[in-house]
Amino acid sequence: MDCSVIFYSARKTSFCEKALRKCLAPLHLRISTACFANGARQLGERLIEAFSSNEICVVVGGEGFSDDRSVTRIISNAAASSRPETVRRLPCRSGCGYLLRAGGQLLLLLPDEPESIEEILRGDLSDYIRNTII
Secondary structure (H helix, E strand, C coil): CEEEEEEECCCCHHHHHHHHHHHHHHHCCEEEEEEEECCHHHHHHHHHHHHHHCCEEEEECCCCCCCCCCHHHHHHHHHHHHCCCEEEEEEECCEEEEEEEECCEEEEEECCCHHHHHHHHCCHHHHHHHHHHC
16 A cells, blocks of 8 residues: 655654655555645645545654644644544654544654654554554
8 A cells, every 4th residue: 555755844854754664664555655845835735635646644744843834733723624533642752643534544643753753653553554544
C-alpha cells in the first residue's frame, strides 16, 4: 500500500524520511509521494492532493509552533468539521504525534525527530495500522 508524506516546516527531512521508510517497510507501506509545505494554506492543498491518490498521509513537523502555523491547530480546525472517527495522541519521550482516522483515510502527525518517529511507529501504532488499515 502506498502513502504520502508532507514535510511541514520540518528541519531534518532526509533523516526523517529515512526513519519513515525503515519503519513503514515492515507494514508493507511505501512512500509514493513526498512534498513540502510552509504555511497553513499550502499544507491544506498538499493534504487534498495526498488524499486524492492515497488513503494514508504522514505529516512530519510543525508541532513546535504556538501560533496559527501550529500543525495541531490547523488540523484540529479542519477535523472539527470532518469529525474523524478516531483521534489518538501518540506520546514519545521527546513530544508526541497524533493519529486521525476518517473512513478509510488515515492521517499521522509526527514530530520532525527521526528518533521520535521510530519510537512512535514501533509502538502500538504499528499494530493499529496492521490490524485496522492493511
